[in-house]
Amino acid sequence: MLKIVSASVLSLAAAASAVAAGGGVPKVAAGQIPEATVKEGTRVLSLDEFEGRAPGTPGEEKTVAYLIEQFTKAGLKPGNNGSWVQEVPLVEITASHFKPLTIAGKGASKDYTFATDWVGVTYREQPRTDLAPSEIVFVGYGINAPEKGWNDYAGIDMHGKTALILINDADYKEEGLEGPFNGRAMTYYGRWTYKFEEAARQGAAAAIIxxxxxxxxxxxxTVESSWTGPQAHAVRKDGGADQTQVNGWVQLPVAREIAQMAGKNLDELIAAAGKPGFTAVPLGLTASTGFDNAIRRFDSKNVVAMLPGKSRPDEYVLHTAHWDHLGRCTPNAAGDDICNGAIDNATGTAALVALGEAHAKAGPADRSLLFVAVTAEESGLLGSEYFADNPTVPLDHIVGGLNMDALSLAGPARDVSVIGGGKSELDDYLKIALADLGRVATPDASPQAGYYYRSDHFSLAKRGVPMFYVKSGQDLVEGGREAGRAFEANYRERAYHMPDDEYDPNWNWGGVVQDLQLFYRLGRTLAEDDKWPNWLPGDEFRRIRDESCKPEGGC
Structure with a gap:
């Protein structure tokens, strides 16, 4: 862990170069953060009557109406050519009547129960899914990365077969950040979204993580709640015909039993998969299952608000947060089946309104400030992906931005956790703001989780727009790191993506206000500055930004 801390802190310090050394950044006054706005917004958005804010439901209608009302009260303007909303076309597939996942071969057969042992969905827009007995191939981490000389699918024809895939990257067990896939820090290759995408490109009939x-x-x-019930996807021209028939997950003990049925040891397979030159292993078994699909097409909505700039209104600083959650999900012990998503992400959505209100009170900045509450993050960043692909303002006119997702209610902290630090010149602004506020940056406490690739800023970052993702730290003013880790662990284990993520009137809002003061300062400084921060040389997104910044472009 010491290696991680040292590398992250040094990279953050080293990044403070061009902006800071070139005369610093504009000084901005502290914002008047309306605690009542973020507190009440979180309470309202997580009420049972919003039904967990699932896209395409009455809960969405209530959410969008509430946000428009609140943005108007905050003093902002419609941000999409005179409209408060941007239509986002989606398709919802709800599976039912699941057959068990049947694993057969080598003289044995075993059925695994849906939700308890496995979960699965289809991305194909068809009324029925029937996975005929399909040969299972253990493909390690399911990565095909030519630039790294790594291909877990080398030499295997996956057409019609089922890929059994490990989560994360091949080197996630490393303590530091060195390795073909950045060691402990997850890359996009480690995300489930990538693994399903690659399995489809390989022609697999099914992909099981x-x-x-x-x-x-x-x-x-979390997996069970997220992968049962309605699943929303972006509308595809081919109706998803190029996708696998089934994408799903199995519990670790189930995977061990599958390996044993094949005469293999799962731990040995995992060890082999982490080494360069790994070769996919056909298991001599088949997988089969089936389920019905109810299909509904609908338009969801991003909500877009703006505070126009006074001197350079065609340059923009972006703020994002996702308003959606899971809707109705697996009931808890009390029978509650509404995933209210109070922390995830009623807090960030209410904070978006509160920041807009604080900036409006301060008056227009030189650049315009854009506030976008996006839909369908829980379904795979669909709302931000649509916004980034169909931006309401040109991407090369967006200076940079910040994303807010699941704010911490643990109380004030001495530090902040920097997700994706050392990637861009935005670090310069963060370093100065933290110094002004008497806080410090610490590295991502869970680099193996790949948080930079898991929230809405990623949709903009991968198109070249520099984006902050900063979360409250764990070194709490009251209780230190032990208390911070305990709060986070309790939330992850008992509430995250489950019905118990509900509003608590006893929450300590001091940390949220503290974080919003930082976010206000970052956004305001970018909006008053005349510089265009870029990704650092060698970063994966630098080339994309440089190519988009043509002479006639904003950046």
Whole structure:
């Protein structure tokens, strides 16, 4: 862990170069953060009557109406060519009547129960899914990365077969940040979204990820809640015909039993998969299952608000937060089946309104400030992906931005956790703001979770727009790191993506206000500055930004 701390802090300090050395950044006054706005917004958005804010439901209608009302009260303007909303076309597929997942071969057969042992969905827009007995191939981490000389699919034809895949990257067990896939820090290759995408590109009939709590960064309860019930996807021209028939997960003990049925040891397979030159292993078994699909097409909505700039209104600083959550999900012990999403992400959505209100009270900045509450983050960043692909303002006119997702209610902290630090010149602004506020930066406490690739800023970052993702730290003013870790662990284990993520009137809002003061300062400084921060040389997104910043462009 010491290696991680040292590398992250040094990279953050080293990044403070061009902006800070070039005369610093504009000094801005502290913002008047309306605690009542973020507190009441969180309470309202997580009420049962919003039904967990699932896209395409009455809960969405209530959410969008509430946000428009609150943005108007905050003093902002419609941000999409005179409209408060941007339509986002989606398709919802709700599976039912699940057959068991049947694993057969080598003289044995075993059925696994849906939700308890496995979960699965389809991305294909068809009324029925039937996975005929399909040969299972253990493909390690399911990565095909030519630039790294790594291909877990080398030499295997996956057409019609089922890929059994490990979560995270091949080197996630490393203590430091060295390795073909950045060691402990997850890359996009470690995300479940990538693994399903690559399996489809390889022609697989099904893709099954092995759940393991540490490398996944969440427990099976989170998987079960997230992967049962309605699943929203972006509308595809081919109706999803190029996708696998089934994408799903199995519990780790189930994967061990599958390996044993094949005469293999799962731990030995995992060890082999972490080494360069790994070769996919056909298991001599088949997988089969089936389920019905109810299909509904609908338009969801991003809500877009703006505070126009006074001198350079065609340059923008972006703020994002996702308003959606899971809707109705697996009931808890009390029978409650509403995933209210109070922390995730009623807090960030209410904070978006509060920041807009604080900036409006301060008056227009030189640049315009854009506030976008996006839909369908829980379904795979669909709202931010649509916004980034169909921006309401040109991407090369967006200076940079910040994303807010699941604010901490643990109380004030001495530090902040920097997700994706050392990637861009935005670090310069963060370093100065933290010094002014008497706080410090600490590295991502869970680099194996790949948080930089898991929230809405990623949709903009991968298109070249520099984006902050800063979360409250764990070194609490009251209780230190032990208390901070305990609060986070309790939330992950008992509430994250589950019905118990509910509003608590006894929460300590001091940390939220503290964080919003930082976010206000970061956004305001960018909006008053005349510089265009870029990704650092060698960063994965630098080339994209440089190519987009043509002479006629904003940046």
């Amino acid at each position: 092995v759940h393991d709590t540490f490398p996944a960064a969440y427990g099976w309860g």
